[in-house]
Amino acid sequence: MSRCATLLLALTVTSPLYAQVIRVAEPDTIPDRPETIAFGPLDFSVPDGDAYRHQLSNGVVVYVAEDHTLPLVSLTATLKIGSYLESDEHVGLAGFTGSLIRSGGTERLAPRDFDEQVEFLAASLSSSGGDTTASAGVRSITPVFEESLALFFDMLRHPRFDPERLEVEKGNTLEAMRQRNDDADAILGREWSWLLYGNDYYGSRRMRKQNLDAITRQDLQAFHARYWRPENMIVSVSGDVDTPTILATLERGLADWPGDGDSNRWPPPESMHVVVPGVYHVEKDIPQGKVLIGHLVPQWTDWSNPDRAALQVMNHILGGSGFTSRIMKRVRSDEGLAYSAGSSFSFDPFQPGTFTVSFQSKNETVALAAKISLEEVRRIQEELVSDEELEIAKGSLIQTFPQRFDSAGQIASTFAYDAFIGRSHEYWQLWRPQVEAVTADDVRRVAQQHLKPDEVVLLLVGKWDEIAKGDSDGRATMADFFGGAVTHLPPRDPLTLEPHAGS
């Protein structure tokens, strides 16, 4: 402590007078423990998704959730299209089409004029393309929403794909590709998706320079014309709108755009990749190893199956709930080995999901943290979780549930996502009773059924010589996993993604 501050501590301070006099409290009205506070009930009921659902004459489903608290409106069009529709030579086309719809101007307005008008309205217009979804959106303050929406429709239906802007985007993408090996987390994510799904699966393959060079304006126009269509589209609107008015506006804007046929080969194809468990490593000169441990889990399409709730409770206890979870408690809190450590279990409607343990630790303690994490995975398969853990996990999941519907934007997007994956809105009514019904036996059963600690992929990015020998106290080394076998993945050229010559 500085001398200056110590001296100040000795000074006395005179209390100023306050306009507002507050009565002095009775100290004995403070409960001894937080558990003894008496709480009233929470006023909440699950909203009915069907009440927000509408359909335009051309078949487009629209969810509208009004909220007049602030003069703000947001509209998003989500499309059931994506990179799964690309041919092998056109990898990256879905994403490129998505971003050029926004940045490439419209038939009527050159890109610069379009950008200027959008920014003059202080609106936000966006578009993007992903693996199984593409989206376009508009947000603005209410007084200019009609004008912003006109620009949005113009963009959505009549994109220019300006050739100069295409070249700018290609150049920017090339620079982004050059950075593929700069950040350890980027390498980790890429190799992880390849190990689990293969490097030619639509969800994990990456654009290479030859794909970038091959993309033409005609490709973008064709992808847009073929797939960015009303029959693939779900719209959600939230904020300061009047439902009949916005529906009439959407009807006018989209009525002459008929939705017909099934242009998009929905649902996307499944991965055929065969995962090979083991230790995999990519060399990177950083003082901290980045680690992912896990395996595939079944694709999830039966949303009434109560095992979904048991799996969520299981993961909450194992590694999904921060400090309260077992992995965080042991790896971070007990041992100080990592800043963040935890697990996730994903329910993917279109492809196998993943169970993943993730952490980062100084190279020397990577093996120890991995060993502890896998001990916890095995333990939740072998021992019943305690009643206390079960109650905390269920209490947390059930009581945080209302937040999912705490804004108009969340209500509209949650129900629109149901429509997107073909899930009944009834799902949300069942959610809390299903969590409430989960038992310790259920948790162990689903852990035994779905977790495979002996068949994991253990991926490390960091300095192998430091990682391999383990911690200075000799508690763990990489020889503790798969008999010490390791596959050293080659460094890859960031543009072609081919292994470097000589490696």
Added chain:
Amino acid sequence: MTAMTPRRLLLALALFEGLAATVYGQTAKVPVQSFELANGMTFLAVQRPELTTVTAGWVAHVGSSNERPGITGISHFFEHMMFKGTKKIGTTNSRRDLEIIDEQETIQTQIRAIYEQQRERFRLGEIEDPYAPDARPPELVTLQTRFDALVAEQRALMVKDEFDKIYTSEGASGMNAFTSQDVTVYFITVPANKLELWFWMESDRLLHPVFREFYSERDVVHEERRLRTESTPTGKFEELFDAMFWQSHPYTWPVVGWPSDLQVLSLAQARTYFDTYYAPNNVTAALVGNFELDAVKELAERYFGRLERRPEPPDVVTLEMEQTAEKEMRASCDCQPQVELRYHTVPFRHRDSYALDVLAGLLNGQSGRLYTSLVLDQGIASDAGAFQDSKKWAGAFSLQAEAKGDSTPERLQQALVAELVKLRDEPIPTRELQKVKNQITASAYQRLASGFYLLLQLLVYDGLGDWQYINEWADRTLAVTVEDVKRVAAEYFDLDRRAVAFYQRNVASAEVQP
């Protein structure tokens, strides 16, 4: 609608131009209700009856700028310690728990004495790292073993991470905190019916904190430093650039602290720090959500009224020296070639900060000057941006650009400077200024949309000097004129006040480029 003609669009825009500042007769204002307890603790409340939650938090008016060499990083480290529990939360035997902590500290004091000798050996070149595990003398290993035994004993009495556990089981979520150079902010969201839980927990950790697991948490902070600073492409160099840019001001050291300081922080230092800065009169709380104001007032008085006012903490007196020469840093990293130009400007709420915000607005955006010039016209950058960073005690204006193709950081520097010169010397079109002002009008609404983001703004602005900034910023920024922008462009952007960071892709990485 899709057949909308250009004529219709123009009409709409013209309308907006006239209405921009006064869409609703005035700019967006947050209805904040504030009150102060007798002990000096301030409360800010924003009611949002449509929510099922209350998002609540508090700011301690302290950050790394209140530190000094030797204890750098203590603000952030201390933030971690505030989650370790209280006399009642976190142990089954409070008396023995406190005894163990004292015994642990006795050992750590002896360890620090050995570290003093280790630093001497390091200065003489006898060892390479005073803190390396393999350089430990035998007496240090013995002390460490005794310390570990005390940790084991304490752990047997502990209820691990009970602070988090209680909140989690009651449906609270998003518990976290952050530390900056100027503020330390703690926040969480609780179900609306469990508002009293927040008052219980937060007042308890301000009244009776127990800094358990001090030394294992120090390892976590080391990992956080490795994560954010040492294992990212540019983290180490950003730290170096900050240290270079700020000469005399405490902003010169990183928020996470120098590793050698972290290594010897003591519990006694943490306690002194808490007593100095975590007084109710140095803390402001805020709540956004579904509650009755009378209930909040009653709970605030009942729970936080127990805290005793303490002497006002010391002011930060060191002013940044006037910069007398241009500074340059040249770094090689696993990164795209890029440049940052940074100029000394003004702190939070300085009268020129609003014009500097407008100036940044002219430069930014898809239709802004930097993107238009560097990315579209010249094709030398893949991205470019600028911002005024108004900290509590001083401020800086940064311009950044990432190189594209054959371009170089030096070329980007010239192009960025050219844009500043243009702003200073050439007329600024009325419509361009109006565009920036329209964005200010809209963002004054947009930033109120999320209750959590609103809470953070209130707490951070309060920590920087005055939460009322949230309701003053739009009006003061809309009042900025072309002349104001040109004046600040002339006043703040000269070579002597500038530091430039050039980043080149390092040789090892360049080799693997085609």
